[in-house]
Amino acid sequence: MSAIPQFGNWLSRRLQGSAAASNRRGYNAARHTDMAAEVWVIVRIFYAASLMVSFAFITPTLWKIAIAEPMLEPRWPVFWIHWVDVRLGATVLLIANMAAAFFAAPLYRKRWPRVALAITFFLSVALMLSRGYVNNSFHIWLWLTFFFAWLPDSDSRASLMDRRFRYDSVRVFVWATGTVLLFYTLSGIAKFIGAVPMNADKLSSVAPEALAHLVTKQLMISGDESVFGGLLVQLPTLGWPVYMLVIYIEIFALFALFRPALIPVFGWALMAFHIGIWFFMGILFPMQPLQVLLLLVWSPLALRPFSARGAIEQLPLLGSVVFWRRTKPNVSLMKFWWADEWPLFTVIAALTFLDVLPELVKRLLAAM
Amino acid sequence: MNASHSRKNRGAILPLIRATTREKELDMGRKNNRFKAGFAAILVSAYTLVGGYGASFNFPEIFPFFNWALFSFPAKIxxxxxxxxxxxxxxxxxxxxxxxxxxxxxxxxxxxxxxxxxxxxxxxxxxxxxxxxxxxxxxxxxxxxxxxxxxxxxxxxxxxxxxxxxxxxxxxxxxxxxxxxxxxxxxxx
Known part of the structure; x- marks a missing residue:
């Protein structure tokens, strides 16, 4: 056994925090069967929604590429597009993706349509992003199609009686949830890095008027108005608690995976966040609230029954304070807090370092 | 081997087999969990590094990795x-x-x-x-x-x-x- 997996296992236990560890439940076959059954309900809805996503968003965009035949800067998965006619390539891809979505929705229990959708969705998004820019709208959906393709084949609900089947179903769901939560954490870390302005033209992300500047810049780019944009310009400091809450939720999203009472809480918050982006910035993220609903709010991994007190105690950084008062008030708060949460700080610090490492290397190379 | 002898043996051995199997399963489970935790840590690090690379060396990013730096750097000017x-x-x-x-x-x-x-x-x-x-x-x-x-x-x-x-x-x-x-x-x- 190498040291890295041992360290990983030890760290994952430590990341749960004392409140989460005290709420931990033992293995329960009935609960596990329920979890696996719920996973498959979510997978069913996901593939139904994939049919809509493919038909409403992917197909029209690929067709636009096919008829406009723009000069493409192909992403690596569609390097071959210049070898064939762009019109032909884009048309074949849109038909293949639509066919895969068409079969994956009703036949979601079979692996082959799920694999077909994962491949065609991957190629379709790669082609859509070959027009000179990167857009994150489809990334989460793309990674979900990839993960759900790994779910085992299932003929009927009888499969749930098979322990291996239940285990594999839940495991894939854990990986999918963890990956999506990692994306939110990376977004939060970028905002955390933005607290230190890079140059005189920048504003710290923790400045009271930061959200007002972000919102007005976005509205300027789009030329639109938003529901709360005007209010935010009138009262810029009103945006400060909102933006701080967003940074908190995003940066600690990954840790909800280790603290199951938090999963639905973060789900509600992230759903509100995505809808709020339209209210403040006028940017529509139509798929994201649904993703969050499926993966987090309805998560089979969440602690049942939900307890508000349990969730508050598991809140990263803040929950330790509550848990400390209930369990070890004789120990100093700082000592308890650090003992409980230092692995969380360590992971955030490591991810921040990895995130800025290429930039540091780039600057070092430029200086040499 | 008579029937009573067989029943007696079964009574003694089956719990032992069950216990051994359970122990093996638990041990495999522990090793498997350790492996998965390590694997997850490596993947998370790799994704973050590649995403950060995309952000720094900017254009084009390495699809399907993304840096997730969204609305992170407010501009005064x-x-x-x-x-x-x-x-x-x-x-x-x-x-x-x-x-x-x-x-x-x-x-x-x-x-x-x-x-x-x-x-x-x-x-x-x-x-x-x-x-x-x-x-x-x-x-x-x-x-x-x-x-x-x-x-x-x-x-x-x-x-x-x-x-x-x-x-x-x-x-x-x-x-x-x-x-x-x-x-x-x-x-x-």
């Missing part, structure tokens, strides 16, 4: 690269208008802004080859967009976003070049 349309099919506009605000063209949202930003960056750095490539990418977004010939200029606009949104105040506008895009043809600069 916003340097915005814009394309202003001067004339459409020979008809001069009363004053140059931002291309993304003209209704007769199809628009491409945030992606268009990113292409312009990259074009502007290559102009700033004096990288003519990259500038030409990004100009072509930009023109290709619009080439089928309902006009035979469009005269336009690339402008660097500096403004405070809040003041500009409230009062329309622009700190400066610098014209970096004038070009023409022609429907369905790639005019070279």
């Amino acid at each position: 916003y340097n915005e690269w814009v394309v202003q349309v001067i004339a459409i099919d020979g008809d001069r506009l009363s004053e140059p208008a931002d291309v993304h605000l003209i209704d007769r063209f199809d628009h491409f949202g945030a992606g268009e802004g990113k292409v312009l930003r990259e074009w502007g960056k290559s102009v700033e750095q004096g990288d003519l080859e990259a500038a030409q490539a990004h100009r072509s990418l930009f023109e290709n977004l619009y080439r089928r967009s309902g006009a035979e010939q469009v005269r336009y200029r690339l402008v660097l606009r500096r403004s405070n976003p809040v003041q500009r949104w409230e009062h329309g105040t622009v700190l400066s506008e610098t014209v970096e070049g004038e070009f023409t895009w022609v429907k369905d043809s790639g005019e070279q600069p």
